[in-house]
Amino acid sequence: MFDALSDRFDGIFKRLRGRGRLSEADVDEVLREIRLALLEADVNFKVVRSLVGRIRERCVGAELHEALNPAQQVVDIVHQELIAILGGDTIRITFAPRPPTVVLLAGLQGSGKTTNAAKLARWFKQQGRNPLLVGADLQRPAAIEQLRTLGRQVDVPVVSKDLTSIGGEGGDPVEVARLGIDEARRLGRDVVIVDTAGRLSIDAELMDQVRRIAEVTEPHYTFLVVDAMTGQDAVTTAENFHATLALDGVILTKLDGDARGGAALSVKEVVGKPIAFASTGEKLGDFDLFHPDRLAGRILGMGDVLTLIDRAKEAFEEEEAEAAAAKLMEGQFTFEDFLEQMQQVKKMGPLGNLIGMIPGMPKELRNTEIDEGELGRVEAIIKSMTPQERRQPDLIDGSRRLRIADGSGTSTSEVNALLQQFREMQKMMKRFGGTMPTAKTNANVNAKAKAKAKAKKAKKGGRVTPKGGPVTAGAKTELKLPGLK
Amino acid sequence: MEAALIILVAVLVLVAVTAGFVVATRRRRGPELEPPLVDDGRRGRAGATTLEPPPVDVDEADVGVEEVAPPAPEPEVVAPPRPTFRERLAKARSTFSGYVGSILTRRSIDQETWEDLEEALIRADVGVGPATELLDSVRERVRSEGLTDGEQLVGAVKAEMKERLAVADRSLHHREGAANVWLFVGVNGVGKTTTIGKVAKREAEVGRSIVMAAGDTFRAAAAEQLGTWAERAGADLVRGAEGADPSSIIYDAIERAAARDADLVLADTAGRLHTKTNLMDELRKVKRVAGKPPGTVTETLLVLDATTGQNGLQQARQFTDAVEVTGVVLTKLDGSAKGGIVFAIQSDLGIPVKLVGLGETADDLVPFDPDEFVDALFSE
Numbered sequence: 001m002f003d004a005l006s007d008r009f010d011g012i013f014k015r016l017r018g019r020g021r022l023s024e025a026d027v028d029e030v031l032r033e034i035r036l037a038l039l040e041a042d043v044n045f046k047v048v049r050s051l052v053g054r055i056r057e058r059c060v061g062a063e064l065h066e067a068l069n070p071a072q073q074v075v076d077i078v079h080q081e082l083i084a085i086l087g088g089d090t091i092r093i094t095f096a097p098r099p100p101t102v103v104l105l106a107g108l109q110g111s112g113k114t115t116n117a118a119k120l121a122r123w124f125k126q127q128g129r130n131p132l133l134v135g136a137d138l139q140r141p142a143a144i145e146q147l148r149t150l151g152r153q154v155d156v157p158v159v160s161k162d163l164t165s166i167g168g169e170g171g172d173p174v175e176v177a178r179l180g181i182d183e184a185r186r187l188g189r190d191v192v193i194v195d196t197a198g199r200l201s202i203d204a205e206l207m208d209q210v211r212r213i214a215e216v217t218e219p220h221y222t223f224l225v226v227d228a229m230t231g232q233d234a235v236t237t238a239e240n241f242h243a244t245l246a247l248d249g250v251i252l253t254k255l256d257g258d259a260r261g262g263a264a265l266s267v268k269e270v271v272g273k274p275i276a277f278a279s280t281g282e283k284l285g286d287f288d289l290f291h292p293d294r295l296a297g298r299i300l301g302m303g304d305v306l307t308l309i310d311r312a313k314e315a316f317e318e319e320e321a322e323a324a325a326a327k328l329m330e331g332q333f334t335f336e337d338f339l340e341q342m343q344q345v346k347k348m349g350p351l352g353n354l355i356g357m358i359p360g361m362p363k364e365l366r367n368t369e370i371d372e373g374e375l376g377r378v379e380a381i382i383k384s385m386t387p388q389e390r391r392q393p394d395l396i397d398g399s400r401r402l403r404i405a406d407g408s409g410t411s412t413s414e415v416n417a418l419l420q421q422f423r424e425m426q427k428m429m430k431r432f433g434g435t436m437p438t439a440k441t442n443a444n445v446n447a448k449a450k451a452k453a454k455a456k457k458a459k460k461g462g463r464v465t466p467k468g469g470p471v472t473a474g475a476k477t478e479l480k481l482p483g484l485k
Numbered sequence: 486m487e488a489a490l491i492i493l494v495a496v497l498v499l500v501a502v503t504a505g506f507v508v509a510t511r512r513r514r515g516p517e518l519e520p521p522l523v524d525d526g527r528r529g530r531a532g533a534t535t536l537e538p539p540p541v542d543v544d545e546a547d548v549g550v551e552e553v554a555p556p557a558p559e560p561e562v563v564a565p566p567r568p569t570f571r572e573r574l575a576k577a578r579s580t581f582s583g584y585v586g587s588i589l590t591r592r593s594i595d596q597e598t599w600e601d602l603e604e605a606l607i608r609a610d611v612g613v614g615p616a617t618e619l620l621d622s623v624r625e626r627v628r629s630e631g632l633t634d635g636e637q638l639v640g641a642v643k644a645e646m647k648e649r650l651a652v653a654d655r656s657l658h659h660r661e662g663a664a665n666v667w668l669f670v671g672v673n674g675v676g677k678t679t680t681i682g683k684v685a686k687r688e689a690e691v692g693r694s695i696v697m698a699a700g701d702t703f704r705a706a707a708a709e710q711l712g713t714w715a716e717r718a719g720a721d722l723v724r725g726a727e728g729a730d731p732s733s734i735i736y737d738a739i740e741r742a743a744a745r746d747a748d749l750v751l752a753d754t755a756g757r758l759h760t761k762t763n764l765m766d767e768l769r770k771v772k773r774v775a776g777k778p779p780g781t782v783t784e785t786l787l788v789l790d791a792t793t794g795q796n797g798l799q800q801a802r803q804f805t806d807a808v809e810v811t812g813v814v815l816t817k818l819d820g821s822a823k824g825g826i827v828f829a830i831q832s833d834l835g836i837p838v839k840l841v842g843l844g845e846t847a848d849d850l851v852p853f854d855p856d857e858f859v860d861a862l863f864s865e
Contacts, residue, residue, distance in 0.1 A: 036613055039607055039612075039613045040612070040795055042794035042795050042796070045604055045608055108792065108817070109674075110673070110674030110675055110676055110790060110817075112673070112674055115704075140710065141682075141709070141710045141712075141713030142706040142707075142709035142710035142712070142713060143710075145706035145709045145710075146704065146706035146707075146710075148705075148706075149706055149727075200817070200819065200820040201821065202820060227674065227790070227792070229672070229790075229793050229794060229796040229797070230792045230793065230794055231610035231792060231793055231795065231797075231822065231825075232607065232608050232609070232794065232822075233820070233821055233822035233823070234792070236821045236822075237821065254672070254674070254758065256758060256760070256761075257758040257759065257796065258796065258799060259794070259795075259796035259799075260796075262794070263794060282673075282703070347763075
């Protein structure tokens, strides 16, 4: 995995200690690292160049002189610049005074137009609208069937070539799009989403076709669908589509992978149109308005707490998690609870990815590749304990240790290591929990959990803005993990 | 939100304990105790192949794919008469804007020249790391060969790249007398289904009988899409219900192929992001099942979109870790993207590009030619 940007600076800033200000040469070195990080995140090189220029100005200026933690300050500057480019606000969709509001989707092959047409339809439905999907992709085999199936899933009607009299293969997508709008008027649908065939931005013929589709449908919103994994070429593509269609925004897809999504930043910078929506999963509900601050952190490899929370919400049973957390805070967390949590966490994806999302993770840890086999060993050790041992690990003496090691196919030193880690974690959490101002007398475990949750929220306010706002970068480094020092 | 925060703490704790455990045991056990190989040892060999320097002798080049081929494979180069990479690319050539034009006319090689060269490589998605490493070797060349102007420099870069890409077996393996399975894997939207359609047509043209397995049971209408291609290629199609187990569909296709003495099963799989463990596990199972007699998996092809950026390397790494990818199919190279990431994939992971997609029709899928590819990377 990539190092977080601040880690890259560590070496540079260590040498600075005691001097307290950056020389021209230091700044150059820092900027080189920033450049590298941005390029590795697929930010377009032209955008990187102008961005680095702006960052240089701010770094050389007075801002860093009084810096307590210059590395963090530089990261903050970069972060701010990224958010500035991405546009601070999410897009606001307004509706045409005379319905229907027409939305046109265009993009390269395989960027996710058809899937996102359905997701967008679902989103509009949730806004209380009555969308109609128009399948104008007559090129890819079975594209219309795909749209129809998705339409059924989100309960939105789909029209396509059935509006024309042409049978078999072929047909004119421009005509289909035009008739689609008429059909929407006839049916009284107030939003029309037009799905078009994927096309290369350098294919003059097909670009002309999509231009004609735009002419006959007069879209209120034209969105370019962009794959988050796209590299340097994203800008060329976006420029060409923008020149043909006058884009209103971008729909960023496949953000649920580990691509950093630098391409999106480039598109925003070059085309000047916001990223309107982001698609973050295979389910049709995994789609929402775009949050610039999340992507900025992601491009920098700074961790992505909000996405982590989103994933956690999916994977965990809320009640169970609350109960476990309550126990945790009181130091009553047992290996049994641990095992249970482990099953849940596994659902959230590879542990290595999760670690990458947690800000302020120690570097040595972030670089540790934890493979499933190792997780399995931990599991095996715990499962080789008797229920009583799991509840009271202190029972485990020399001979029990040997038995557990034999039972799990590990060594006693490994069993020891796990016990050690677990104990330290318990101690740590107890101390943490002890500082909570909530009453421990509440008999109801559930209520207690709730109370703890509130306390927790208050306590953690500095790290995660509760309302889903930006993660404050300054607070990130204070996350200390038990047993890792 | 409250619950989410609590969960976060739980996750943190879990991660901390596990990671601490891992770090502690690794430290204790020392370097010789690498994580144990969990599966049947195939991973070990794959790992070894990755670590080895690329073999230098072209004749020995099938080493890279040997672990997938059965004990006595008879690699057969499939080379029917068809448009070459060069011819096909020439059509799209005008679209390849040159990145190195200014370098070619330089009389001397200075710092700026090197920077422009690096930029050209980065713009082609080669990646900063591989580009830097490549240019270091080129610097060596420039010194030892006494190169002085821009044209020679570009020549040296091309030569270096071609040399690194040269050593690979790019043939599609097929074992006579067995139910060969070619498995197509990749992330969403790269063109797996379309590629299968085109490969089917190619293979049908050289007289192979083909069964297609509609293993993408997730995406709506994926089987219909494959069905259209099956009709075009005159291939059999085996499909199941939406949401059915892809392994069983592919196994059914293998059985049908065996029963009818068909030469080749082309197995489609649902697009999946390489970060989804459960889906990657599913893929492992697909491969395992496809390898059961009478089936034998002779190619596992990673389909990669030429517009993919640096994430492509991660994709290749994860997919090969799961199912031992034997080759890459680079699609959509007729666009403005140059697909430079495959350079990193071959040099880092030793996975060669075997086929390239240069257009919408079946004839536009052609064997990869590293020389043409490198030239196109720098073409005017």
